[in-house]
Amino acid sequence: MLTILDKYILKRYLTTFSVMLLMFIPIGITIDVSEKVNKMIENNVPFSAIAQYYVDFTIYFANLLFPIFLFLSIIWFTSKLANNTEIIAILSSGISFTRFLRPYIIGATIVSLFALMMGFFLVPKASEGFKNFRYMYLIGNGQNEMRDNSDVYRQINKDEYIYVSSFNSVSKMAFNFSMEKFENDKLKYKVSASRIKWNPRDSSYTLFDFKKRKIGELGDVIISEQKKDTVLNFDLEDLTPVVYIAETLSYFELTKFIEKEKTRGSTNINTYLVVLYKKYSIPVSAFILTIIAVAVSSMKRRGGMGINLAIGILLAFAFVFLDKVFGVLAEKSAAPPIIAVWIPNILFGILAIYLLRNAKR
Structure with a gap:
């Protein structure tokens, strides 16, 4: 049963994460509009198509930067708790640091289940709409989109x-x-x-x-x-095209497609498997990033919240960078895709254990 403390932290966890999404997604849309508005006007793109594109863009963008949004939101509100000495008061009352983590883990479970369902069913559909719009209306913007589909x-x-x-x-x-x-x-x-x-x-x-x-x-x-x-x-x-199809298939469609490609002896299996395994690895990263964020930001620092945010931004971008690097490595080399996809979670999981042990002290 959730206590008042659990409800308080869980509410801050989910609210701050939602606000972080609502803050950054409009910024991403504004930047995208500024880059593509001329091409949209030239091609007389219907307003309904533009509206649907930005619905798909929002889902695609949120899924792409999910680890960064989650990490920064936890850093933000936990640092505020630490600066207001709320964490010191909580721990001084006899609550252990492990018990203090419980509402964070509950929040990570809710967010990871939501991310899992999105990755299985919603993101593939949004990815298809996102890529279709770019191919249909923005292909004259450059040859990169054409090469992706040729x-x-x-x-x-x-x-x-x-x-x-x-x-x-x-x-x-x-x-x-x-x-x-x-x-x-x-x-x-x-x-x-x-x-x-x-x-x-x-x-x-x-x-x-x-x-x-x-x-x-x-x-x-x-x-x-x-x-x-x-x-x-x-x-x-x-x-x-190889990547295009993998990103636009739902979970069950993708697994069925992979089995069919295996029987054909396809040379692109690694690319499909990377997309499949990431559907699991990204939700799991919610737990790892939550623990790291709490461990980093739960201590009251002389530099205040700015130091915690700086550390958070550095770690979040390092996670995304490793995720992209090892994803490409799995697609282009003989490295087992499941290992390459999970390496960022393994490395940051070890870091989470180390930081958590130090935070308990």
Whole structure:
């Protein structure tokens, strides 16, 4: 049962975290608007599309910087408790430091469960909307977005390979499509089209400027059609770039997709696994960062709250930096993804134990 002390600290924990989000998200939106407003005006982007984009942007942005928001909010209100000598009064009443931590752990549990559910279901949908808007309306802003959605080359089974130069997830259309079929390491036929469009009504594809070249011993046979509707033995997701698709699938869709890619012998499994494991590692980091933040800010310092905030900002950005570095390492090297993704939590978990022991003293 929660005591008055538990309710008091828990209320401060959740309120400060919520206020921190409400403070920084509008700043992020303002900066994003200032960078993209000219492109939006040039492309006559509908207001409804812009509104939906910033709903998706808010979720995407909050999830991306979740560790920083959480860490700074705990540093902020715990430092205020320490400066007002409230923590000294609490501990002097006979309450142990471990017992003092209980409402913080309850708060971390609530926040981590919320982050877990967001990562499983809400963030993938927001990520898809966020990337779709950038691809559809802001692609002229530079070539980075185009490169993120281009040159998809994938093996769909033992003998078949597909390629598209770019993919538009809004119109469900890919460009410069080709599919090659091999038998005994020899090319059997090749299908090509300037565009390929997914038809969700009957799960078929429409190929524009269709050409099929059958390789024969005495000569090749070429079949050409301006437009051809057909059923192909691959999914729409197979046309999507590696990182793009992993970030836009819900938890159950992603696990199913990973199993399918494993049976195909995909070389991009590590990239998918990094996205999957991060759905678990980020919520767990809520507990680790909570303990570190309390241990750092529970002591009354001569420099006041500013010193605690400086330490907090440094540690928070160090955590995000390590998370990004080891995530890229897992995608680009032979390092096991589960180990690379969890290394930041392991390192900061050790730091949390060390700081907690010192704080108890």
